[in-house]
Amino acid sequence: MAEPALTAASGPTELPSSGNGQALVAARGLEKSFHGRLILKGVDFDMQAGDITVIIGKSGSGKSTLLRALAGLTDPDDGQIAFDGKIVFAEKKRTREWNTVRSEVGMVFQSYTLWPHMNVLENLTLAPKKKLGLKPAEARDRAEAALAEVGMAQHILSRPTQLSGGERQRVAIARALMMKPKLLLCDEITSALDPPVAAEVLDVLRRLKEEEGIAVALVTHDMAFASKAADRVVFFHNGEIAVNTTPENAFENCDNPDLKKFVDAVRF
Amino acid sequence: MNYNFDWDAVAKAFPSMLGGLGTTLELTVITIAISMVLAVPLAVARMARIEVIRWAAQGYIEVFRCTPMLVQLFWIFYAMPALTGVTLPGFTSAAIALTANLTAFMAEAYRSGFQAVPVEQVEAGRMLQLSRFEQLRYIIVPQALRQQLPVILSLNISLFKDTALVSTIAVSDLMFVSNTNAAASYRSLEIFTAAAVIYFVIAFPASLVTSAIERRMQNTAAPSPKKNRSVLAGMVPGSRPAVSA
Numbered sequence: 001m002a003e004p005a006l007t008a009a010s011g012p013t014e015l016p017s018s019g020n021g022q023a024l025v026a027a028r029g030l031e032k033s034f035h036g037r038l039i040l041k042g043v044d045f046d047m048q049a050g051d052i053t054v055i056i057g058k059s060g061s062g063k064s065t066l067l068r069a070l071a072g073l074t075d076p077d078d079g080q081i082a083f084d085g086k087i088v089f090a091e092k093k094r095t096r097e098w099n100t101v102r103s104e105v106g107m108v109f110q111s112y113t114l115w116p117h118m119n120v121l122e123n124l125t126l127a128p129k130k131k132l133g134l135k136p137a138e139a140r141d142r143a144e145a146a147l148a149e150v151g152m153a154q155h156i157l158s159r160p161t162q163l164s165g166g167e168r169q170r171v172a173i174a175r176a177l178m179m180k181p182k183l184l185l186c187d188e189i190t191s192a193l194d195p196p197v198a199a200e201v202l203d204v205l206r207r208l209k210e211e212e213g214i215a216v217a218l219v220t221h222d223m224a225f226a227s228k229a230a231d232r233v234v235f236f237h238n239g240e241i242a243v244n245t246t247p248e249n250a251f252e253n254c255d256n257p258d259l260k261k262f263v264d265a266v267r268f
Numbered sequence: 269m270n271y272n273f274d275w276d277a278v279a280k281a282f283p284s285m286l287g288g289l290g291t292t293l294e295l296t297v298i299t300i301a302i303s304m305v306l307a308v309p310l311a312v313a314r315m316a317r318i319e320v321i322r323w324a325a326q327g328y329i330e331v332f333r334c335t336p337m338l339v340q341l342f343w344i345f346y347a348m349p350a351l352t353g354v355t356l357p358g359f360t361s362a363a364i365a366l367t368a369n370l371t372a373f374m375a376e377a378y379r380s381g382f383q384a385v386p387v388e389q390v391e392a393g394r395m396l397q398l399s400r401f402e403q404l405r406y407i408i409v410p411q412a413l414r415q416q417l418p419v420i421l422s423l424n425i426s427l428f429k430d431t432a433l434v435s436t437i438a439v440s441d442l443m444f445v446s447n448t449n450a451a452a453s454y455r456s457l458e459i460f461t462a463a464a465v466i467y468f469v470i471a472f473p474a475s476l477v478t479s480a481i482e483r484r485m486q487n488t489a490a491p492s493p494k495k496n497r498s499v500l501a502g503m504v505p506g507s508r509p510a511v512s513a
């Protein structure tokens with residue numbers, strides 16, 4: 001099994017870095033199967049700090065499984081993951097380093113993300129109060145700032161049921177921001193939204209990248225956003241990364257027939 | 269049929285019956301309070317990833333669901349001393365038996381409440397580094413309690429009525445005191461009618477409240493999440509329990 005340089009044994013890891021950015025995420029040989037079916041077939045995945053990576057691919061191709069592996073929600077069967085230069089998963093388990101960096105990884109889901117029995121402020125401040133030991137006033141300040149970033153400051157005392165789908169997703173992003181992540185994993189966060197609302201939510205992600213330098217890994221079928229805002233486009237096909245390139249190469253000078261077919265199908 | 273009612277018998281018995289009601293309520297409150305707490309770990313165990321834990325929890329629940337409450341009560345009061353060598357007072361035995369029983373039923377109510385919490389909500393908590401306990405305490409249990417409130421209330425009303433069984437092990441609850449008075453005054457009809465009225469006066473408002481809550485929940489209910497997006501069933505084919513011990 002010849003894997004690219006990234007082994008737990010090799011001490012300070014040689015991380016693949018392209019250009020000037022240091023790799024924020026470097027995953028090597030990720031494998032995962034469910035019920036005997038191989039879903040991730042040795043995936044290598046890199047992300048630079050502050051980049052927006054858009055992940056596209058047919059449903060069932062393993063996109064969510066990859067995000068969940070990076071998030072620590074699902075452990076791969078094999079492979080390694082490094083985050084910010086630290087190996088967080090190797091030899092089939094989370095390393096101790098994972099605990100030091102896990103707060104830097106946030107995730108937003110497609111639906112049912114907010115806790116409906118708490119208002120927006122409570123949704124945002126629960127974890128910072130419990131895990132970062134913030135005082136209520138500090139937590140509230142931070143919540144106000146996070147909500148301002150997603151354009152939801154006026155809804156701080158609303159209940160999730162009073163918000164529209166797009167507003168909920170923006171609050172969910174704000175809640176993830178409370179832990180000061182370097183990477184935001186977004187799994188089809190706009191799939192249930194109307195296109196104009198989806199565009200607003202995605203625009204928040206772009207602002208976060210530009211203003212806060214937060215890296216975003218986004219699974220979406222929104223090709224317009226991908227070609228406009230992505231630094232990298234990753235095409236998942238049958239549990240493998242078939243293409244990892246710039247949006248121009250992915251959409252204009254595409255030489256992968258599967259990707260071409262997929263893009264045409266999504267665009268009609 | 270002409271029966272001469274003698275309500276004086278009730279008037280005479282009434283003070284002692286109220287004393288009995290005190291015992292009934294005490295037993296009810298203690299049992300409910302302890303069961304509602306103990307049912308949380310039991311429900312969690314019932315959904316555990318580890319089979320032995322899950323089976324043990326399920327075994328416990330089935331034992332209490334599939335045997336008569338009276339047998340459970342007698343077993344704790346008469347049979348257990350033979351095992352342990354310790355004879356517990358009637359009230360304590362009654363409290364233990366009723367709590368053990370209600371906990372089993374309550375755990376099942378909690379479990380369906382837990383399962384109605386979408387898995388994403390729990391995973392969002394995990395992503396924010398909330399511990400297993402914090403996920404339960406702040407995300408899962410509050411929603412489960414709300415969702416199952418009508419069921420929990422009706423379990424509690426049943427428990428209140430079922431406390432009458434403890435009169436059989438000489439705990440001087442409302443039923444026991446009524447029985448004593450009925451025997452002494454030969455006025456069973458009046459005394460037991462009065463006892464029924466007392467039980468009813470307490471249970472009926474609680475029952476009305478339960479129905480009102482149920483109705484309100486049905487009217488305001490958000491479309492309930494699909495079963496396969498629940499905490500227990502995971503988000504995709506194949507089960508991926510998010511709550512486990």
Ligand SMILES: Nc1ncnc2c1ncn2[C@@H]1O[C@H](COP(=O)(O)OP(=O)(O)O)[C@@H](O)[C@H]1O
Pocket residue numbers: 034035039057058059060061062063064065066502503504505506507508
């Ligand atoms: N927890 C799980 N249990 C069983 N099968 C799963 C689980 N998670 C994902 N799968 C399966 O893995 C495949 C890929 O899923 P997923 O990563 O969600 O794909 P995508 O996000 O690209 O649509 C699907 O066939 C799905 O059914």
Ligand SMILES: [Mg+2]
Pocket residue numbers: 060063064065187188
């Ligand atoms: Mg998916």
